[in-house]
Amino acid sequence: MENNVVLTARGITMTFPGVKALDNVDFTLRKGEIHALMGENGAGKSTLIKCLTGINDFEAGEIHIDGIEGPVRNHSTRDAQNVGISTVYQEVNLCPNLSVAENLFIGREPLTKLHTVDRASYNKRSQKIMDDLGIEIDVTQNLENYSLAIQQMVAIARAVDMDCKVLILDEPTSSLDDEEVEKLFVLMRRLREQGVGIVFVTHFLEQVYAVCDRITVLRNGTFVGEYPIAELPRVKLVAAMMGKDLNDLDAIEKEQIDLDKSEVVIDASSLTHAGTVKPFDLKIHKGEVIGVGGLLGSGRSELARVIYGADKASSGNLKVKGKEVKINQPIDAMNLGMGMLPDDRKAEGIIGDLSIRENIILAVQAKRGMMKPIPMKKQEELADYYIDLLSIKCPSREAKINQLSGGNQQKVILARWLATDADFLILDEPTRGIDVGTKSEIQKLVVDLAKEGKSIMFISSEISEMLRTCNRMVIMRDGEKVEELDKDLTQESVMAAIAGGDKAHE
Amino acid sequence: MKNTKLNGNTILLFITIALFVVLYAGGCIAYGEKGFTHFQTFLNILITNAGLICISCGLTVVMLTAGIDISVGAVVAMDCMLLAVGMQKGIGAVPMILIILLIGVVFGAVQGYLIGYLQIQPFIVTMAGMFFARGMTAVICTDQVSITQETNELFYNIANYKIKLPFGGYINNHDVYVEPYIRVGVVVALLVLILIFLMLRYTKFGRALYAVGGSEQSAAMMGLNVKLTKLKAYVLCSVLTSIGGICYCLNTMSGSVQQALGYEMDAISSAVIGGTLLTGGVGNVVGTFFGVLINGTISSIVKTNGKLASSWPNILTAALLFLFIVIQSIFAVIREKKKA
Numbered sequence: 003m004e005n006n007v008v009l010t011a012r013g014i015t016m017t018f019p020g021v022k023a024l025d026n027v028d029f030t031l032r033k034g035e036i037h038a039l040m041g042e043n044g045a046g047k048s049t050l051i052k053c054l055t056g057i058n059d060f061e062a063g064e065i066h067i068d069g070i071e072g073p074v075r076n077h078s079t080r081d082a083q084n085v086g087i088s089t090v091y092q093e094v095n096l097c098p099n100l101s102v103a104e105n106l107f108i109g110r111e112p113l114t115k116l117h118t119v120d121r122a123s124y125n126k127r128s129q130k131i132m133d134d135l136g137i138e139i140d141v142t143q144n145l146e147n148y149s150l151a152i153q154q155m156v157a158i159a160r161a162v163d164m165d166c167k168v169l170i171l172d173e174p175t176s177s178l179d180d181e182e183v184e185k186l187f188v189l190m191r192r193l194r195e196q197g198v199g200i201v202f203v204t205h206f207l208e209q210v211y212a213v214c215d216r217i218t219v220l221r222n223g224t225f226v227g228e229y230p231i232a233e234l235p236r237v238k239l240v241a242a243m244m245g246k247d248l249n250d251l252d253a254i255e256k257e258q259i260d261l262d263k264s265e266v267v268i269d270a271s272s273l274t275h276a277g278t279v280k281p282f283d284l285k286i287h288k289g290e291v292i293g294v295g296g297l298l299g300s301g302r303s304e305l306a307r308v309i310y311g312a313d314k315a316s317s318g319n320l321k322v323k324g325k326e327v328k329i330n331q332p333i334d335a336m337n338l339g340m341g342m343l344p345d346d347r348k349a350e351g352i353i354g355d356l357s358i359r360e361n362i363i364l365a366v367q368a369k370r371g372m373m374k375p376i377p378m379k380k381q382e383e384l385a386d387y388y389i390d391l392l393s394i395k396c397p398s399r400e401a402k403i404n405q406l407s408g409g410n411q412q413k414v415i416l417a418r419w420l421a422t423d424a425d426f427l428i429l430d431e432p433t434r435g436i437d438v439g440t441k442s443e444i445q446k447l448v449v450d451l452a453k454e455g456k457s458i459m460f461i462s463s464e465i466s467e468m469l470r471t472c473n474r475m476v477i478m479r480d481g482e483k484v485e486e487l488d489k490d491l492t493q494e495s496v497m498a499a500i501a502g503g504d505k506a507h508e
Numbered sequence: 509m510k511n512t513k514l515n516g517n518t519i520l521l522f523i524t525i526a527l528f529v530v531l532y533a534g535g536c537i538a539y540g541e542k543g544f545t546h547f548q549t550f551l552n553i554l555i556t557n558a559g560l561i562c563i564s565c566g567l568t569v570v571m572l573t574a575g576i577d578i579s580v581g582a583v584v585a586m587d588c589m590l591l592a593v594g595m596q597k598g599i600g601a602v603p604m605i606l607i608i609l610l611i612g613v614v615f616g617a618v619q620g621y622l623i624g625y626l627q628i629q630p631f632i633v634t635m636a637g638m639f640f641a642r643g644m645t646a647v648i649c650t651d652q653v654s655i656t657q658e659t660n661e662l663f664y665n666i667a668n669y670k671i672k673l674p675f676g677g678y679i680n681n682h683d684v685y686v687e688p689y690i691r692v693g694v695v696v697a698l699l700v701l702i703l704i705f706l707m708l709r710y711t712k713f714g715r716a717l718y719a720v721g722g723s724e725q726s727a728a729m730m731g732l733n734v735k736l737t738k739l740k741a742y743v744l745c746s747v748l749t750s751i752g753g754i755c756y757c758l759n760t761m762s763g764s765v766q767q768a769l770g771y772e773m774d775a776i777s778s779a780v781i782g783g784t785l786l787t788g789g790v791g792n793v794v795g796t797f798f799g800v801l802i803n804g805t806i807s808s809i810v811k812t813n814g815k816l817a818s819s820w821p822n823i824l825t826a827a828l829l830f831l832f833i834v835i836q837s838i839f840a841v842i843r844e845k846k847k848a
Binding site for chain 2 (some may be wrong): 110111
């Protein structure tokens with residue numbers, strides 16, 4: 003082991019039913035460093051953290067902690083705290099109704115001779131802790147009286163005061179504004195000077211470069227590499243996170259369309275949803291496949307949700323086929339000929355106990371209104387048509403959708419929206435979690451639909467599949483539409499746009 | 509910064525106390541000639557509600573954990589019936605009281621285990637408890653059973669023992685000085701009140717109750733034993749209900765299936781008027797005490813008036829509850845705004 007190392011994890015492997023969440027992952031944390039743990043959704047960041055903090059029980063591998071002999075295996079957050087690993091999550095895990103001091107000391111209060119809690123003593127100690135950290139607050143006030151940033155810092159102070167050697171910050175900045183983030187960074191740097199090893203998980207690239215010393219990248223549950231910050235410019239980081247290898251599927255023939263001549267289907271101007279998407283302008287043409295790229299949390303799904311009315315726009319205008327419209331809720335969008343395949347199909351898409359037929363006709367029925375049922379014969383025709391068209395593999399159209407594989411479930415949801423005969427379809431991660439063959443089938447279908455004159459918004463975290471299907475791409479970063487690419491669509495140009503910032507490193 | 513200790517919750521407590529003062533003063537002004545101004549009127553409110561004070565303290569404890577116990581009314585009926593029948597069968601007052609307390613521990617432990625460890629909804633668990641206790645009362649005896657001097661001398665004497673107070677008396681129409689008095693139940697209730705107040709404020713268990721109610725997940729993350737804390741809360745509530753049941757029995761001196769109907773709602777409303785939030789984590793027994801006093805004052809005013817139908821206290825309590833819930837949510841909204 004090198005000197006100064008406070009935590010090493012070697013060969014951590016962890017399997018969930020059907021998925022290898024972590025495969026032989028290494029992680030090394032040194033004293034007094036801020037170490038970013040990066041990776042896209044499903045890369046295994048949270049799984050690794052849960053292994054370190056005792057929430058997950060990993061199958062293979064060893065964790066060593068400075069000052070403790072032999073491998074360490076935690077079985078609860080409490081175990082982890084006892085060996086010096088504390089975690090602060092995005093949601094503050096403190097009690098808002100108690101005072102700051104109580105939050106620092108509850109469960110380990112100093113006692114008086116009468117075995118009652120010694121308020122005076124812990125109030126004094128708490129004030130000292132906060133003063134030492136340079137946080138000027140009155141510790142006898144209830145926690146709820148302070149901003150989220152302060153609450154976050156109180157959580158960190160509690161962790162640090164419990165003698166933690168390893169401080170894991172899991173997306174602590176997601177709900178903070180810029181000023182608060184800066185305050186948090188000041189605190190993090192101070193702790194670094196005190197020799198605490200900090201693991202920082204975030205999806206904001208700017209923040210990684212603002213505060214971290216080192217980066218470990220995971221992808222699909224495997225260890226990609228560990229880099230000092232200076233050796234990994236943004237573009238390379240994005241490449242490491244997303245993987246560069248283009249998959250060698252048959253090329254799909256894209257229709258070239260003339261943007262100036264074709265009809266504008268969707269025309270958004272300074273459309274915005276406060277808190278998630280900054281104002282954006284966007285024109286989508288008939289027969290076009292437009293890709294939306296960006297890292298997870300960059301606002302790519304949110305952009306689509308605003309157009310579709312799943313998040314009601316807080317300001318801005320939207321024209322559909324040249325007509326000014328107001329969309330308050332998804333049904334309005336459906337009546338205007340839109341459809342949206344949500345990215346979380348388990349939560350927002352499939353209804354597991356209904357049959358394939360019922361799942362397919364759901365949106366059509368909603369559009370007609372519940373009082374006008376679709377005749378059974380028509381339903382059966384529709385279902386059969388799409389089962390055939392999308393080659394959905396199923397025992398029968400009356401089988402429960404639960405019994406199908408993920409890819410086939412995805413096709414059923416796709417069929418649901420196709421059945422509404424929507425002119426504008428939003429597909430959010432339509433190929434996630436399905437096998438390569440089905441993936442390329444869906445990609446082909448998207449292109450075919452565009453050829454028929456439908457407009458499609460294709461959102462994906464895989465750049466390669468968007469390159470294969472899209473005519474144009476919109477790039478999102480930190481909730482802002484930063485670029486529109488049409489001519490020069492290459493892996494490199496897209497990654498550079500996603501990464502932003504220091505283009506000089508290219 | 510130090511002078512801003514006055515947060516929303518303390519303001520609520522002040523409102524409760526102020527409301528009590530206003531109500532009581534109103535009673536004094538309106539019914540002064542009917543004797544409302546006598547100190548004894550206030551003491552009578554305490555005497556009548558001694559049991560309710562104990563039980564409301566118990567409910568405050570479980571409500572702090574964001575729980576509820578709706579079995580308490582039925583348990584009071586069961587306790588009274590047991591006391592009456594037991595002593596009629598010749599069992600002494602002291603053993604009977606110990607049995608009642610023991611039943612409280614067991615009853616609370618079962619409910620607490622189901623709620624804390626098996627994580628069943630407190631409402632459902634204690635509703636089952638309520639049906640069980642009410643049913644058991646009828647199983648023990650379906651008739652009304654009175655406790656008289658013959659049934660148990662000691663119990664009878666305790667019930668009729670007047671603790672005279674050396675101040676606040678008055679001279680009645682016959683020129684006789686009437687000494688104010690309280691009964692044993694009041695002493696018990698005030699003792700309970702003080703002990704629970706200290707427990708909530710100064711013991712690890714007391715603070716853990718607030719933490720669990722504030723955020724269960726956080727409490728667990730901070731290393732508190734949430735399940736055990738809940739179990740203990742329900743045991744404590746049940747024991748306080750037993751104590752309250754005994755105080756109640758000292759007033760009614762009988763056991764009956766129809767007794768203490770809706771008592772749980774009186775206790776809950778007292779706690780809520782006293783500033784305890786049903787969502788947990790906020791509240792204290794001082795507020796609850798004033799909640800009981802407010803309810804008691806309303807009944808007392810209606811009784812003194814003599815002409816108002818006995819349903820008026822319910823309507824007034826409803827209005828007050830409504831008022832308090834609105835005030836509470838206004839404070840919550842203000843707090844959110846301040847943060848944003």
